[in-house]
Amino acid sequence: MFCKNCGKQIPDGAHVCPYCGVSQEISAPVKKKDDTNVLAIVGFILSFFVAIAGLVCSVIGLKKAPELGGNGHGLALAGLIISIVSIAFSFIAVIIYIALLGSFLAAL
Ligand SMILES: [Zn+2]
Known part of the structure; x- marks a missing residue:
């Protein structure tokens, strides 16, 4: 050398x-600036199917984004929002289902 x-x-x-x-x-x-934020992508995709897994991956992806020069920040944020909305809708759906089931059983 x-x-x-x-x-x-x-x-x-x-x-x-x-x-x-x-x-x-x-x-x-x-630090590499062109690294792919895999977790952000996985989190975004999972948020449509498995909301809680998508939420976890998106949160980790969001935390990793600054290390990757902001790579995947928007995607992780989108995954996070979709996951939260999805969980909220599931929660509301379960409450409506229980309420309907309750009123149905009460009518018997
Ligand atoms: Zn020298």
């Missing part, structure tokens, strides 16, 4: 250049 500062050849894996003394530590790897 070569020194980052003076360009002289130095031993591979050397932490400090023996010629100029400049640190050769590699800076933290740059």
Whole structure:
């Protein structure tokens, strides 16, 4: 390898250049900006079929979005909203069903 500062050849894996003394530590790897936010996509799709699973995946996808340069943020948010609406509708449907069943049984 070569020194980052003076360009002289130095031993591979050397932490400090023996010629100029400049640190050769590699800076933290740059986060990928083009990574696909898989959880956001999965959460979005699941929100239509399995609302609770979609909700969980969307929440995780939403938290991961900033790490991926905002990738999948909109999709995760959409999945989150669809999941919540879906759960709310299921909840209302169950209440209506129980109410109808109750009035039906009371009429017998
Ligand atoms: Zn050097």
